[in-house]
Amino acid sequence: MRGEAPPISREQSAEFLDADPLDLQKVSVFAASCGLTVTESSPAKRAVKVAGTVAQMEAAFGVKLYACKIGGPTYLCYDGALTIPASLAGIVEGVLGLDQRPIARW
Numbered sequence: 001m002r003g004e005a006p007p008i009s010r011e012q013s014a015e016f017l018d019a020d021p022l023d024l025q026k027v028s029v030f031a032a033s034c035g036l037t038v039t040e041s042s043p044a045k046r047a048v049k050v051a052g053t054v055a056q057m058e059a060a061f062g063v064k065l066y067a068c069k070i071g072g073p074t075y076l077c078y079d080g081a082l083t084i085p086a087s088l089a090g091i092v093e094g095v096l097g098l099d100q101r102p103i104a105r106w
Helices: 010-017 021-033 054-061
Strands: 037-042 047-051 064-069 074-079
Touching (some): 021 047, 054 064
16 A cells, blocks of 8 residues: 555665766766766766857767857757767767757746
């Protein structure tokens, strides 16, 4: 029946839900190989944040970045299909932040 399972500890939760530290390391190695700087790596968030120049980001992810103006604001956008190395397939689930256009309206 629903809701009858015993609670799990934070340690058990981390074991089941956190990213594998080796996977985060693989992503960090890829980022470094592209000249990108890892600014955050979090197993709990299942995320690696990186920083770098436009040229480094374009080379790392196979896209062309540009500024696009929509109405008043200017946003970062890209052309092309995002790519990652085959060695990161099944590890990287998304690349966020290269397109800053709003995706929903209220």
